[in-house]
Amino acid sequence: MAGCIAALSLPPLCFIPALPLALGVLYQAVGLAPTKRQAALWAFLFGMGFYTAGLYWLTNAILTRVEEFWWAVPFAAPGVALLIAPLFIVPALLCRLVPEGWPRLLLFAGSWTLADMARVFYFSGFPWNPLGSVLELPGYVGDVLIQPASLIGVDGLTFMVVLASLALWQGRRAALGVCVCTILWCGWGAWRVEHHAHHSGGGKPAIAIVQGNVPEDDVLERDGASEQFESYLQLTARAVADARAHLPGHLPVVIWPESAFPGLLDEDEWARQTIATAAAGAPVLLGSDRRAGKGRWYNSLIALAADGHIEAIYDKSRLVPFGEYEPWILPFHLLPAVVVPGPGLTRWDLPQIGRVGPMVCYEIIFSGSVVASGQRPEWLLTISNDAWYGNSAGPRQHLATGRMRAVEEGLPVVFANNRGVSAIYDAEGRDVGHTKWGKEQTLIRVLPDAEAWTVFTYIGRWGPFTLAILSVLMAVWGGYGRKQKHVHINESLVKTR
Incomplete structure (x- = not known):
């Protein structure tokens, strides 16, 4: 129950x-447990509650093919929780090695943070819902609270949140x-938000996100494919016309989501050629499958020039475990296609578009791993299709990862989603504009400017890793000192007697 809370x-x-x-409940239960086995059990149950409740929306993905996998419906979220919850045992057991107190x-x-950071090594990685994301409140308050991510990343926020909570x-x-400390934290965050006032320099493109709102059943079965394509064409033509009418001087760039x-x-x-005609001279970046041979496919982001020829292709490199590829522990596949990973992150430098870091869906959740080495872009683009998860917390949690990446990297993030929520964040994570879930609509904004390199840009996850390690070392040193002092006091008492 505490984990669910x-x-x-x-x-x-x-x-x-x-x-x-x-x-607080977990910490007390672990400290008062009569045995290590009992402490480990409490921590594991806390993890089961936390991840089962936090990932409840995974069940919606099973429901899209419920006629085949009806039996898996009760196990979707608890099954994933079962794999990750054992990580909670690490801090539960280690903290018992030192005396109560600081x-x-x-x-x-420190050990909680290290265990949480280790989730990037689970299968293809599953660093979803780090506790640092709890600071992403909507609006100005959340903007202020997440600014230290530019120094220590979301994993550093996790460390601070856990320490402050206890x-x-x-x-x-x-x-x-x-x-x-909270007042100082908020003061610095407010200064950073105000110091880096939102602006869009001249010559920046006008980003036009097209949200088609296609149900996942139609995506999978290709039902109404012609109507779907026609709808996107009409939305594109309207978005380009609106961008040119309301944002003169900014060349429109059209974004279609994954699938x-x-x-x-x-x-x-x-x-x-049909897309190019609808875009009326604007480049279009959109998601599409590509053949990889022998029944295998790439999940790709394709850049079309104004005349309709392909300028660049990015193939998704980090795949979703249990969805796009089958881990060895699972004897079946939940998707009809076999997706293969691409070669990795890259940067496009294209006319009218500029230097952009392309990503597809899942890849945006990896802190410190969204920019190709030595190829810093001017903005980050991720396309996604969260129709799998319905109108739930899932799409909002996914969107929150894009906001956090913007602060960490000091880069604007464009997040285009099939059914929503689509959004554009500036380099401080401020919401420049967003759509609603389940609505066929467009979002048109001038691309915000990138900021100078952040501290996190230089040090990446080594920053929070070092912070957590130092915390562990200080705890061990402090605990050893207390034990030595306790031994000396006991020896003195014995001599006195």
């Missing part, structure tokens, strides 16, 4: 008070210290 702090609810309450708090927060239960002085084209665009010259 902790999940209330995640986006989109971001009910932060739930986190110190739930973590050493134990530091060891718990410190609140350590007496008045500790709680007062948390309040003072937008119901076919193989690189093999369909007629379709490319």
Whole structure:
């Protein structure tokens, strides 16, 4: 139950008070457990509750093919939780090695962060819902709270959130210290937000996101493919006309989401020319499948020039475990296609578009791994199709990862989604514009400017990793010192007697 309560702090609810309450219960249970086995069990059950509640929306993906996988419906979220929950055992057992007090708090927060960061090594990686994301409240308050991610990334925010949540239960002085640190945190965040006022320089393109709102059943079965294609063409023509009418001087760039084209665009010259005609001279970036041979496919992002020829292709390199590829523990596949990974991140430098870092869907969730080495872009683009997960927390949690990447990298992020939510964030993570879920609509904004390189851009995940390691070392040193002092006091008592 405590784990489920902790999940209330995640986006989109971001009910932060739930986190110190739930973590306080876990911390006390672990500390008072009579045996290590009991402590490990409490931590595991907390993890099961946290991930089952936080990932409940995974069930919606099974429902899209419920006639085949009806039996898997009760196991979707708990099954994933079963694989990740054991990581919670690490801080639960390690913190018991040092005395109660600040050493134990530091060891718990540091080892929690290290275990959480290790999730990038689970299958193709599953770093979903780090606790640092609880600070992503909507609007200005969230903008202020997440600014330190430009220094220590979301994993560093996780460390700070865990430490502060537990410190609140350590007496008045500790709680007062948390309040003072929070005020300083917010003050610096507000300064950074105001110091980097949102602006879009001259010559920047006008981004026109086209959200077609195609149900996932239609995407899978290709039902109404012609109507789907025609709808995107009409929305594109309207978006380009609106961009030129309301944003003169900014060349429009049209973005279609993942799964937008119901076919193989690189093999369909007629379709490319038809899209170019609808875009009326604007380049179009859109998602499409591509053949990889022998029943295998790439999930791709394709850049079409104004005349309809292909300027660039990016193939998704990080695949979704249990969805786009089959881990060895799963004897079946939930998707009809066999997707293969591309060669990795890259940067496009294209006329009218500029230097952009292309990504597809899942890849945006990996902190410190969204920019190709030595190829810093001017903006990041990710296309997605979250229709799998319905009108749930899933699409909002996915969108929150794009907001966090913007702050970490100091780059604007364009997030185009089939059914929503689509959005554009500036380099400080501020919402420049967004669509609603389940609506056929367009979003047109001038691309915000990139900021200078952030601290996180230079050090990446080594920053939060070092922070967590130092916390563990300080805890061990502090705990050893307390033990030595306790031994000396006992020896003195014995001599006195």
